[in-house]
Structures are given as structure tokens and as C-alpha cells.
Amino acid sequence: MLRIKCPYCGVREHTEFTYGEDANRSLPDPDASLENWNNYVFARQNVAGEHLEYWQHTLGCRAWLKVQRDTVTHDITWTGLPHETPPQQKEAST
Amino acid sequence: MSGFRSHLGRLNDEQISFSFNGQSLSARAGDTVASALLANGIEVVGRSFKYHRPRGVNSCGAEESGALVSVGIGAEQEPNVRATMQLVTEGLQVSSQNCWPSPQFDLLAINNFVGSLFPSSPLAAGFYYKTFMWPAKFWYKLYEPAIRRAAGMGKVPDQADKAAYDRINSFYDIAIIGGGAAGLSAALSAAQSGLRIVLMDEHATLGGQLLHLPKQQQDLEQWRQNTIASLQVADNVTILTNTVCWGRFDGNTLAAHEVIDGKVRHNFHKIHAEKIIIATGAIERPLVFTNNDKPGVMLASGARKLLNNYGVAAGRQMVLFTNNDSAYKTAFDYHDQGLPVAAIIDSRESRSEHLFEACQQRGIPVHQYSVVTKAKGWHGVRSVQVSELKDDGTLGASHDITCDLVAHSGGWSPQVQMASHGGTPPIYDEQITAFVVDQQAADTWSVGAAQGQFGLQAGIKQAMVAAQAACQALACQGGEVLIPAEDINGELNIEPLWSVPAPSKQKNKQFVDIQHDVTVADIGLAHKEGFISVEHMKRYTTLGMANDQGRTANVNALAMMAGHLEQSITATGTTRFRPPIAPVSLGSIAGREVGEHVRPLRRTPMQEWHERQGAVFVEAGLFRRPQYYPIGNETLDQAYVREAAHVRTKVGLCDVSSLGKIEIVGPDSAVFLDRIYVNLFSSLPVNKARYGIMLREDGHIYDDGTTSRLADDRFFMTTTTAKAGAVLSHLERCLEIDWPELQVRVSSVSEHWAAMALAGPQSRATLQLAFPEMDFSQAALPFMGLAHGKYQGSPLRILRVSFSGELAYEVYVQADHGEQVWQHIMAMGQPHDIIPYGLEALGTLRIEKGHVTGAELDGRVTLADVNMQRMASKKKWFVGQNLMQREGLQDPKRPCLVGLKAVDPQQAIPTGAILVNENKLVAGCDKQGWVSSMTYSPALEGFIALGFLTSGQKRIGETIYAAYPLQGQHIPVEVVSSHFYDPDNIQVKDQ
Structure with missing residues (x-):
């Protein structure tokens, strides 16, 4: 059972949250090339290790969150709001 | 008759009765089914999985692989219960498994002998994959029924389980798994910190291997009782007995299964713990020799606990067979209770002098450097064949020794499953010839025998240190635990003996996994056939896949595998441990979420009205929406056609609150x-x-x-x-x-607004009567207009939109006025002959009009596929605009929405049918599309459908075929526009 720290609500079980998507990408310009759009929608790094992703606190405050999760160990090392970026060093707390 | 009650052990003298295969038997309160059956002299408890060999009690704990029974009858019946883990309660009904007509005389025992009739036994390793393969037509009629009759352990009850199960979520600072000496010590030390502690043990009584000792060993018995008493009075300690912790998951989450057998049968505990101390102990490994599965062959520790804890002698004359020091205590305890020990067979070259002297004092003969090669007897053991070992590993001269109990010990395996769930595989420790987890997962300590520390005092100290470290990590201080004066030496002085050489030229079976009937020969066969990974060997032979999860079998099998591969056990490795480590009832995982509680039910504000009206409901997500409102004995088909036709001529009201x-x-x-x-x-x-x-x-x-x-x-x-x-x-x-x-x-605001669709030529007149202060004229409220009003002070929103193709409105009102407004409209509609209509008629009306719903918009279609490409605005950007331009989505040959009319109007067009050009289904005919929705159309007086057809818009007028081979249907249909009814929207736009 993952536990995710919502910046608004505190530490909650992951069953309150819904996984959204990879947070390492941003919306291309409307007139960007088809290739750019294709990469945005379909191409993923699929990293083994620390990964930034969006989750939504669907059964809580409904905020969209940015979560730094290790895809190998499932350790969650940072959570923040969508416009925030994690600090360079790992924080011990979730 | 072998076992008997010799004294009371730790039980009191309260008598209770239970039944076994219908026979009434007596037991003492505190007995397990295993101890009670042995006390009653019952030797054969059931039959084995594949070979239907007689099986009896072969341990005294969670590792039991022989005595599996069914408990209870009817809906209450639970199969595959380990007799060693099931407490006897008054009136408990226990029955044997896998035998007919009785465990003594079982007809399928023929399986035991077929092996010798064929060159390769049909039930040997991989038989699932090799047998029953050919010819294919034999499968349904011959193989499958035969397998179903013979296969499996026990019977699944054929009635719904009425018992209640609960799920419990809890949070603790420290969770301690296992209530033996180490677990008790860790709990007592941690308890003194004031932190919230949970202590779990799968047995009914705390103490672990301390319960194997005679009660007369007072120092240790007193220590056990005092420690438990201290924990019981501590407010911050929760003790869960009969609770097996069966898995560890991410985020320090533990899953545990508690057997209550009261008003609630089982509890499923989901425990979040900041720190975890694993004190799951070790279990004894069997020695592998011919017929080592016979009733009467028992782990030495099991025989010892039966005697000392339950006062049950597991036999009248024992032979002890061991490769280490620990088992000698079993022989001594039996001897000291006046029960004869015929001999100790010790496979080791060197001997432990102090044990040898103790045997001499008691007059027990010791056969050094010898092995038991075979257990003999028809059902249970009546003698053993003993051979000396020669230096080249072959067998020397043999002789028989009479006995009805073979207590054996091949060493001890730490129970590393829980520690491995944390992510690290266990490694092989040569010293104790077993696997231990070297690197602990985060927030975790393994202590005592679970970590290979078999000495009592050392284990207690290790547990205390771990508990103090766990407390310190939580900024608290753990306490001291009194170390008992008496120690138990943990030195095994083991010399590994993975399997005893088979007596020459005999095909008798040597079992590695007793519960799954996997033999030494099966492992050899798997190796010969190229299964060189332990994971493959496990699956091919099914070793370790029974409900004991190979507790006693795995290490022996891995060592044999290593021998075949001519490599070290370390290099061979283990299979990966996965939860659950013990049988878990599905009921406990479901908890209370069964039957109608499996999902929440969402009710619209008008739900009760529909129920009173006798509506027939259909599931729509979490809603149950009225499908139709039958009049008299109307069928679904009669009702929806009537309702749809009525809306087209008069007026109808439909609950659309679920939008x-x-x-x-x-x-x-x-x-x-x-x-x-x-x-x-x-x-x-x-x-x-x-x-x-x-x-x-x-x-x-x-x-x-x-x-x-x-x-x-x-x-x-x-x-x-x-x-x-x-x-x-x-x-x-x-x-x-x-x-x-x-x-x-x-x-x-889904829950804030009740919504109802009022449709039909009389809808405007109905609304005007219902809300006279509002103006519903064409000028005031044209098509796609919105009007605001009030009903009894509550806001109304009335939208002139139509899903039916008729003059229609959607009425939105605050939810708590939903039923009131619904009833008001129904009453005001009486002069216009208003009816309620359900989801089925709603579907008919929208199909006639060619409107799409989820059946069409299934996530794979584009705007062009539903002929709505013109809706896309060119004046702005929108989500999806870019990739909508992809080549594949622009292909003119993509299937697109069309209407379909049955050539014979009375012939239904099945939803899901495949559209083909050919007038009968032939191999290689091209799929042209599919049928997404269909209905009988009262307006067109025939069956119509919506579907997707390749280049569909260019094919209007063609006749094609809707094929539904599963029902042998092949229906000619005409391709038409999807706007069947009123294509010019005259009805909708009205005057």
C-alpha cells in the first residue's frame, strides 16, 4: 500500500488517489509538428528508478499533484503541486 | 491404533466432543483436530492429492502437509484445513478428503500402482502438460470429466457462504510477527516504550517452540507465562492469536488473516506499521526416504509438541531418524514419559558425545552413520528398514526395526518468507544448511530462529536489541527483558542429508513435497527434461505450490536440484517468495462487500417513485435505472415498443438524473x-x-x-x-x-440536480400546465433555448433539447425537489395521457433518430467515423485537433456510422454482429464492420440498427449481411442513413 502525502490533506493511502500520467512532458504549442504531438501523447521514457508523475487526489481534495516515485522500489520521495519541482536531493520523508 | 493420550500436557481436563467422518470422538479443550485424532488412535486421516496414498498427521504446526481435512458441513464447509491448526470446538464436524468410500479403503488408490505398469508414470512430473493431450475430441467427454472427478483436494461447498467476514484497517508503531520466545521478547521490550505495538501469532497459544518443551521445565514455562501476562495487561499492546501474517506490501503494509470462528468467521487485517520485527521462527525439515509419507512418519518437533503440549503420544514405539542434534530431545522426552524408543538412527559420521552419553544412560540404542531407507506397513508404519552408510555413499547391510512412529529431522529452515517479501532474496547459510535473509528491508529486523539464531538466550537478546533499535528510530526507548536462567543450545551440528539413497532396484516413492505428491524421481525427471531453473522446476513438478507453500519441501528440493546441476545451493538459489504464505479465505478479502454490497448503489431522487411504479431496473454504472415500466404481464419487448410509440404520439417522462x-x-x-x-x-x-x-x-x-x-x-x-x-x-x-x-x-453538480426528459408532441402543453407562470412558446423558448423558473421556491432550469427526435425538454430541479416535480409533471400530464418511459424506449427513440451513445462512442471512433467532422471548428485550437489529422485517422476506408434496416422487417439484427458482403459465412470473407446498437422501431415497423461500415457513407442502398455465427444467424440488411426518423428535424424544431 503506497502512502502519498497530499500537500493539502496530509499522508493518505493511495486508494484515495488516481494515477494520472507522466509528469515529464508539457503540452506542445497548438501549431507544433505532428511529430511533436505524437511524441507528447505516445512516447514515454519508461524509466526504472525515480520518476515524476501526476496523481489526482480524487477521493480527497481533488487536487492534481506531482509525485516523485521510484518505479522499482515504489518509494515516494517527494510530492508537490503541478507547478513545483522536486529538490535535487532526495528527501527522506514521503 | 497408534497414538494415545498419555497425560494432559498443557491442557486441562475439560472434555469436549467432535465427530470425524460421522464418528463421535472425545477431545480435551485446547486440542487441535490433529492431537485429538491421534489421541483417539486415528492414524489415517485422508488420502493424498495424486496417488491417493494414506496420509496422517506429520507435524504439529503450520507446516502440516499430511492431515488436511474438511471442517463443517453444507455452506459452512471449509476444505483443506490443516488438522494441526484447527482447534476442536464442541460439536465440530471433521471429515476426510480425497477418499471414497473411506480413508482406509479408497478406490482411487489404484493411482499409487499405475506407475509400475507404465514405463513413465502418467502422474509423474509435468503430467499436466503431457497427458490428456491427444486426441483433442477426447477432452470434453473423457479427460476433463475424469480429471474433475479425481483432481483437487477436498470439495468446494456448493452453497453460498453465509458466514460474515470483516476487514480491519489498523495502524501501529511496531508490528511483531510471531509470538515465540523472540517475538514475545521483542514485544515486551517495545511495550515499555509506550508505542503502539501489535503482536501476531498464527497459533492459538503464544510461545512458539517453548510449547515443545515439557511443562515441567518450570523456569522456561514460568518465563513464557509471565511474559504473556505482562503483554496482556499493557494497554499499548494488541495481541492477535490465530492470526497469520501472510504478506508484506509497499509502504510497510502487512496483511494478516485472523481465524475467529464466532459471529465473524475470519478477519482480514490490513496493518500499517512504522517498524516491523520478524520473529517467525524456524520449522523442521523432513528427511527424504522411501515411503516417508506414511502415517506414523512425523517431524521430530511435531512428535515432541504433541507429547509435551497436548499429552498425546504420537506412537507406541518410536524410531528417531536425524542428521542433527536437535531431534534427540524428542527421543529423550518420549523415553522419560515411559514410552519406548526402539533406536536412534543418526546419519552423521561424527557424534555429539553428550547426546551419545545421554542415550547410553537411558539405554536407547544409537545407530551411527546409518539411515532409514524405507518405512514399511500397509497403511501406517509398522517397521523401518535401516542400513549403514558406506563411505562411497551407498548402502550397506540392512535390517528391520519394529516401530509405529518414525520421528525425523533433517535440520531447521528459518521462516524467511516475510523477510523476503520486503524485496531481498534469501541466501544460503552453510553453517545451518538453510536460507536466511541477509539484508533486511527498510524499517525491518529479523530476529531469533527466523534469522538462523537457534539458541534461546541469544535469540531473546537479539530480539530485545532489535526492539530497542526500532523504538529508538521512533524517538522512544524500549525496555529490558529478563533473560531466563536456563538456555537451549542452538548448535545443530548438522551434516546435510538431502535424500536417502533408494534401496536397490525398488520403485517405491520418496516424497519431497508430500502435499503435492512430488517425489525425488520427479525432480530428477524435471532436470532431465531441461528444467534447470528452480522457478521452472517448481512449476513443472508443482513442488511448493500446495497450500503449505513448500515450507518443508523447498530446501530439500533446491539441494537436490543443485546436485543434479552439479553446482552449489547458493548458485541454484530459491524461488521467489510471494504472498500469501498461508491459506487465506476469499471471504476475508471480500469482507462485507458481497452480494448487493459489492458496489455502492447510486439512487436518483426519483428512485422510490420508480420502485413504487413497478419499474424493471437495469444496471448503468453504479445506478439502477428504470429499463421499462410494464403494464400487466408485458414483456420487455412489448413494453419498450409501447413506450417508444407513445412518446412519438403523445408525451413521456424519463429520469435522466444520472447524467x-x-x-x-x-x-x-x-x-x-x-x-x-x-x-x-x-x-x-x-x-x-x-x-x-x-x-x-x-x-x-x-x-x-x-x-x-x-x-x-x-x-x-x-x-x-x-x-x-x-x-x-x-x-x-x-x-x-x-x-x-x-x-x-x-x-x-451531478448530485445537486434531478434531471428528467419530457418528450413528445404534447410536452409543451404539459409543461405549460405544470408551470403556468413560465412561457414555453416557440418565441420564448426556441429549440436549444434555456428558461429559468421556480417550483415552490426551488430553482428550475428547463432546456429545450431533444434526444428522442420529438419536441422535448429537459427539466432540471434541485435534487431534494426531484420526486415532487416529477410527480407534479406526471399529474399535469394526465390530460395529455403522459407515461413514464425507461432506458430501453429511450434507446429506441435515439436509434430511430441516429443519435450516438456509448455503444457507438466506444473510444475508438473519430468525428469522421460518426459523420460529424463538420462540427470541428476551424476558428480555434482544441484538444485532439492535432492528432486527429493522423494518416490512420483520415483513412477514407475507416468504418463509419450507417443505419441498417433488416430486409425482412421482423428479423432482429443482433448487436455485436459482424457485417460481411457474402450471403453466407465463408472462410476468408472480409469483415466490413459491426453492429453497435439495434432496436425494433415502432415508427418504421421493423428492426433497425446502427453500425459501422467500411466506406459506409458511399454504400447507402447496398444490401449486406449481419453475421452472428455463435447463434447461426446471417441476416440480410439494407444500408441506409443513420437518420431513420424525421431526418429534417421538423418534429424537434416544431412550429
């Missing part, structure tokens, strides 16, 4: 909707509605609905029932991640 409703507010709302929908919403005037379609980023249609403008900066969106939640999340995502600069707020 998603989202309010969108803020100065940038119109800009936002322009990006979300393919069509323009910024141009929508206030108090007007527009049908909108939204796409996914990949260019496919996501959802549709009508959105109306309440004010310049305020919109009211409706979504489909199915996508209500997903669309809200999508809007929130876009606002928070993609366009945080937009000043817009979205909020679900």
Missing part, C-alpha cells in the same frame, strides 16, 4: 470550453445550449453532451452517465496542469 453535470465558472470559461470541445462555445449566447463533442489528445472522441450558458462567465455542462467522473478529472487536469493561467473553476 454528469458540471458547472464551469470564471472569466475564462468560454476560452476554456473552446479548447475542450471541438466546436465553438464562446459564441454561445446566454440562455442557449449547444451540443458539444470533446476529443482525447490522441484525436478520438472522448465524450459528448449539451452545455448551456447561464451567464457570460458561467456554463452548465452535461456529460454521459458513464464518463461523468472521468470528464470532471479531465477538466481539472487541464486547468491545473496545462492552463493554470486560465481563471476558471469547475465543480461537479
Whole structure:
């Protein structure tokens, strides 16, 4: 059972949250090339290790969150709001 | 008759009765089924999985692989219960498994002998994959019924389980798994910190291997009782007995299964612990020799606990067979109780002098460097064949020794499953010839025998140190634990003996996994056939896959595998441990979420009215929506056709409250909707509605609905029932991640508004009667207009939109007035002959009109596929616009929406049918498309359907075929426009 720290609500079980998507990408310009759009929608790094992703606190405050999760160990090392970026060093707390 | 009650052990003298295969037997309170059966002299408890060999009790704990029984009858029956773990309660009904007519005389025992008739036994390793393969036509009629009759352990009850199960979520600072000496010590030390502690043990009585000792060993018995008493009075300690911790998951989550057998049968505990101490102990390994599965062959520790804890002698004359020091105590305890020990067979070259002297003092003969090669007897053991070992590993001269109990020990295996669930595989420790987990997972300590520390005092100290470290990590201080004066030496002085050489030229079976009937020969066969990975060997032979999860079998099997591969056990490795480590009832995982509670039920404000009206309901997501309102004995087909026809001629009311409703507010709302929908919403005037379609980023249609403008900066969106939640999340995502600069707020108001669709030529007249202060004239409320009103002080929103193709309105009212307004409209509609109509008629009306729903918008279609490409605005950008241009989505040959009319109007067109050009289904005929929805159309007096057909728009007028080979149907249909009814929208727009 993952536990995710919502910046608004505190530490909650992951069953309150819904996984959204990879947070390492941003919306291309409307007139960007088809290739750019294709990469945005379909191409993923699929990293083994620390990964930034969006989750939504669907059964809580409904905020969209940015979560730094290790895809190998499932350790969650940072959570923040969508416009925030994690600090360079790992924080011990979730 | 072998076992008997010799004294009371730790039990008291209260007598209770239970039954075994219908026979009434007596037991003492505290007995397990295993100890009670042995006390009653019952030797054969059931039959084995494949070979139907007689099996009896072969341990005294969780590792039991022989005595599996069914408990209870009827709906209450539970198969595959380990007799060693089931407490006897008054009136408990226990029965044997896998035997007919009785465990003594079982007809399928023929399986035991077929091996010798064929060159390779049909039930040997991999038989699942090799047998029953050919010819294919034999499968249904011959193989499968035969396998079903013979296979499996026990019977699954054929009635629904009425017992209650609970799920419990709890949070602790420290969880301690295992209540033996180490677990008790860790708990007592941690308890003194004041932190919240939970101690779990799978047995009914705490103490672990301390219960193997005679009660007369007073120092240790007193220590056990005092420690338990101290824990019981501590407010911060929760003790869960009969509770097996069966898995560890991410985030220090533990799953545990508690057997209650009261008003609630089992509890499923989901425990979150900050720190975890694993004190799961070790279990004894069997020695592998011919017929080592016979009733009477028992782990030495099991025989010892039976005697000392339950006062049950497991036999009348023992032979002890061992490769280490620990088992000698079993022989000494039996001897000291006056029970004869015929001999100790010790396979080791060197001997432990102090034990040898103790044997001499008691007059027990010791056969050094010898092995038991075979257990003999018809059902149970009556003698053993003993051979000396020669230096080249072969067998020397043999002789028989009479006995009815073979207590054996091949060493001890730490129970590393829970520690391995944390992520690290166990490693082989040569010293104790077993696997231990070297690197602990985060927040975890393994202590005592679970970590290979078999000495008592050393284990207690290790547990205390771990508990103190765990407390310290939580900024608290653990306490001291009194170390008992008496120690138990943990030195095994083991010399590994993975399997005894088979007595020459005999095909008798040497079992490695007793519960799954896997033999030494099976492992050899798997190796010969190329299964060189332990994971493959496990699956091919099914070793370790029974409900004991190979507790006693795994290490022996891995060592044998290593021998075949001529490599070290370390290099061979273990299979991966996965939860659950013990049998878990499905009921406990389901908890109370069974039957109608399996999902929550969402009710519309008008639900009770529909129920009173006798509506027939259909599941729609979490809703149960009225499907139709039968009159008299009407069938579904009769009712929906009547309702649909009535709406076209008069007026009907339909509950559409389940639609998603989202309010969108803020100065940038119109800009936002322009990006979300393919069509323009910024141009929508206030108090007007527009049908909108939204796409996914990949260019496919996501959802549709009508959105109306309440004010310049305020919109009211409706979504489909199915996508209500997903669309809200999508809007929130876009606002928070993609366009945080937009000043817009979205909020679900689905539960705030009851919604009803009023449709039919008389709908305007009905509304005018219902809400006389409002103006419903064409001028005041034209098509796609929105009017506001009040009913008894509560706001009304009335939208002139139509899903049916008739003059129609959607009436929105605050939810708590929903039923009142519904009833009011129904009453005011009486002069116009109003009826309620259900989802089925709603479907008929929309198919006649060619409107799409989830059956068409299934996530794979584009705007062009449903002939709505013209809706996409060229004046602005919207989500999905870019990838909608992809070559594959622009292919003119893509199947697109068409109408289909049955050539014979009375012939139904099955939904899901495949569209083909050929008039009969032949190999290689091309799939041209599919049927997505169908109905009988009262307006067209025949069956019609919507479907997707390759280049469909160019094929209007063609006759093709709807094939449904599963039902042998092949129906000629005419391709027509999807707008069957009133294609010019004259009815909708009205005067």
C-alpha cells in the first residue's frame, strides 16, 4: 500500500488517489509538428528508478499533484503541486 | 491404533466432543483436530492429492502437509484445513478428503500402482502438460470429466457462504510477527516504550517452540507465562492469536488473516506499521526416504509438541531418524514419559558425545552413520528398514526395526518468507544448511530462529536489541527483558542429508513435497527434461505450490536440484517468495462487500417513485435505472415498443438524473470550453445550449453532451452517465496542469440536480400546465433555448433539447425537489395521457433518430467515423485537433456510422454482429464492420440498427449481411442513413 502525502490533506493511502500520467512532458504549442504531438501523447521514457508523475487526489481534495516515485522500489520521495519541482536531493520523508 | 493420550500436557481436563467422518470422538479443550485424532488412535486421516496414498498427521504446526481435512458441513464447509491448526470446538464436524468410500479403503488408490505398469508414470512430473493431450475430441467427454472427478483436494461447498467476514484497517508503531520466545521478547521490550505495538501469532497459544518443551521445565514455562501476562495487561499492546501474517506490501503494509470462528468467521487485517520485527521462527525439515509419507512418519518437533503440549503420544514405539542434534530431545522426552524408543538412527559420521552419553544412560540404542531407507506397513508404519552408510555413499547391510512412529529431522529452515517479501532474496547459510535473509528491508529486523539464531538466550537478546533499535528510530526507548536462567543450545551440528539413497532396484516413492505428491524421481525427471531453473522446476513438478507453500519441501528440493546441476545451493538459489504464505479465505478479502454490497448503489431522487411504479431496473454504472415500466404481464419487448410509440404520439417522462453535470465558472470559461470541445462555445449566447463533442489528445472522441450558458462567465455542462467522473478529472487536469493561467473553476453538480426528459408532441402543453407562470412558446423558448423558473421556491432550469427526435425538454430541479416535480409533471400530464418511459424506449427513440451513445462512442471512433467532422471548428485550437489529422485517422476506408434496416422487417439484427458482403459465412470473407446498437422501431415497423461500415457513407442502398455465427444467424440488411426518423428535424424544431 503506497502512502502519498497530499500537500493539502496530509499522508493518505493511495486508494484515495488516481494515477494520472507522466509528469515529464508539457503540452506542445497548438501549431507544433505532428511529430511533436505524437511524441507528447505516445512516447514515454519508461524509466526504472525515480520518476515524476501526476496523481489526482480524487477521493480527497481533488487536487492534481506531482509525485516523485521510484518505479522499482515504489518509494515516494517527494510530492508537490503541478507547478513545483522536486529538490535535487532526495528527501527522506514521503 | 497408534497414538494415545498419555497425560494432559498443557491442557486441562475439560472434555469436549467432535465427530470425524460421522464418528463421535472425545477431545480435551485446547486440542487441535490433529492431537485429538491421534489421541483417539486415528492414524489415517485422508488420502493424498495424486496417488491417493494414506496420509496422517506429520507435524504439529503450520507446516502440516499430511492431515488436511474438511471442517463443517453444507455452506459452512471449509476444505483443506490443516488438522494441526484447527482447534476442536464442541460439536465440530471433521471429515476426510480425497477418499471414497473411506480413508482406509479408497478406490482411487489404484493411482499409487499405475506407475509400475507404465514405463513413465502418467502422474509423474509435468503430467499436466503431457497427458490428456491427444486426441483433442477426447477432452470434453473423457479427460476433463475424469480429471474433475479425481483432481483437487477436498470439495468446494456448493452453497453460498453465509458466514460474515470483516476487514480491519489498523495502524501501529511496531508490528511483531510471531509470538515465540523472540517475538514475545521483542514485544515486551517495545511495550515499555509506550508505542503502539501489535503482536501476531498464527497459533492459538503464544510461545512458539517453548510449547515443545515439557511443562515441567518450570523456569522456561514460568518465563513464557509471565511474559504473556505482562503483554496482556499493557494497554499499548494488541495481541492477535490465530492470526497469520501472510504478506508484506509497499509502504510497510502487512496483511494478516485472523481465524475467529464466532459471529465473524475470519478477519482480514490490513496493518500499517512504522517498524516491523520478524520473529517467525524456524520449522523442521523432513528427511527424504522411501515411503516417508506414511502415517506414523512425523517431524521430530511435531512428535515432541504433541507429547509435551497436548499429552498425546504420537506412537507406541518410536524410531528417531536425524542428521542433527536437535531431534534427540524428542527421543529423550518420549523415553522419560515411559514410552519406548526402539533406536536412534543418526546419519552423521561424527557424534555429539553428550547426546551419545545421554542415550547410553537411558539405554536407547544409537545407530551411527546409518539411515532409514524405507518405512514399511500397509497403511501406517509398522517397521523401518535401516542400513549403514558406506563411505562411497551407498548402502550397506540392512535390517528391520519394529516401530509405529518414525520421528525425523533433517535440520531447521528459518521462516524467511516475510523477510523476503520486503524485496531481498534469501541466501544460503552453510553453517545451518538453510536460507536466511541477509539484508533486511527498510524499517525491518529479523530476529531469533527466523534469522538462523537457534539458541534461546541469544535469540531473546537479539530480539530485545532489535526492539530497542526500532523504538529508538521512533524517538522512544524500549525496555529490558529478563533473560531466563536456563538456555537451549542452538548448535545443530548438522551434516546435510538431502535424500536417502533408494534401496536397490525398488520403485517405491520418496516424497519431497508430500502435499503435492512430488517425489525425488520427479525432480530428477524435471532436470532431465531441461528444467534447470528452480522457478521452472517448481512449476513443472508443482513442488511448493500446495497450500503449505513448500515450507518443508523447498530446501530439500533446491539441494537436490543443485546436485543434479552439479553446482552449489547458493548458485541454484530459491524461488521467489510471494504472498500469501498461508491459506487465506476469499471471504476475508471480500469482507462485507458481497452480494448487493459489492458496489455502492447510486439512487436518483426519483428512485422510490420508480420502485413504487413497478419499474424493471437495469444496471448503468453504479445506478439502477428504470429499463421499462410494464403494464400487466408485458414483456420487455412489448413494453419498450409501447413506450417508444407513445412518446412519438403523445408525451413521456424519463429520469435522466444520472447524467454528469458540471458547472464551469470564471472569466475564462468560454476560452476554456473552446479548447475542450471541438466546436465553438464562446459564441454561445446566454440562455442557449449547444451540443458539444470533446476529443482525447490522441484525436478520438472522448465524450459528448449539451452545455448551456447561464451567464457570460458561467456554463452548465452535461456529460454521459458513464464518463461523468472521468470528464470532471479531465477538466481539472487541464486547468491545473496545462492552463493554470486560465481563471476558471469547475465543480461537479451531478448530485445537486434531478434531471428528467419530457418528450413528445404534447410536452409543451404539459409543461405549460405544470408551470403556468413560465412561457414555453416557440418565441420564448426556441429549440436549444434555456428558461429559468421556480417550483415552490426551488430553482428550475428547463432546456429545450431533444434526444428522442420529438419536441422535448429537459427539466432540471434541485435534487431534494426531484420526486415532487416529477410527480407534479406526471399529474399535469394526465390530460395529455403522459407515461413514464425507461432506458430501453429511450434507446429506441435515439436509434430511430441516429443519435450516438456509448455503444457507438466506444473510444475508438473519430468525428469522421460518426459523420460529424463538420462540427470541428476551424476558428480555434482544441484538444485532439492535432492528432486527429493522423494518416490512420483520415483513412477514407475507416468504418463509419450507417443505419441498417433488416430486409425482412421482423428479423432482429443482433448487436455485436459482424457485417460481411457474402450471403453466407465463408472462410476468408472480409469483415466490413459491426453492429453497435439495434432496436425494433415502432415508427418504421421493423428492426433497425446502427453500425459501422467500411466506406459506409458511399454504400447507402447496398444490401449486406449481419453475421452472428455463435447463434447461426446471417441476416440480410439494407444500408441506409443513420437518420431513420424525421431526418429534417421538423418534429424537434416544431412550429
